[in-house]
Amino acid sequence: MNNKEILHKIDEIINKIESSELYLKYLDIKKKIDNNKELVMLINEVKVLQKDVVHHLDKKEKLNKKIDELNTYPLYREYNNVIYEINNTYAIIENNLNNYFYRNV
Numbered sequence: 001m002n003n004k005e006i007l008h009k010i011d012e013i014i015n016k017i018e019s020s021e022l023y024l025k026y027l028d029i030k031k032k033i034d035n036n037k038e039l040v041m042l043i044n045e046v047k048v049l050q051k052d053v054v055h056h057l058d059k060k061e062k063l064n065k066k067i068d069e070l071n072t073y074p075l076y077r078e079y080n081n082v083i084y085e086i087n088n089t090y091a092i093i094e095n096n097l098n099n100y101f102y103r104n105v
Contacts, residue, residue: 017089022085022086022089023086026079026082026086029075029079029082030079033075033076033079036075039070039075039076042070042073043070046063046066046067046070049062049063049066050063
């Protein structure tokens with residue numbers, strides 16, 4: 001198999017991932033989150049607090065409260081679950097590729 005064929009196979013894999021039910025669900029949830037101003041503001045607050053906590057540990061309690069508040073949104077919880085599933089899928093693909101290449105070295 002030459003490089004062109006390998007790149008073609010990689011494109012096929014990417015297309016399968018992009019058309020998968022899980023990825024389409026992710027896109028739908030992401031769009032809904034992006035259209036929810038209250039949720040976007042809360043996510044941004046959490047991001048700012050996460051950066052602050054690195055330098056000011058006393059803000060950790062405030063961050064934890066905001067994260068708890070964020071987790072009260074079912075849409076956000078569903079988003080995190082989908083991201084977790086997608087990351088697991090990518091990890092399996094990466095692991096399989098690593099196993100293939102490193103066992104043949």
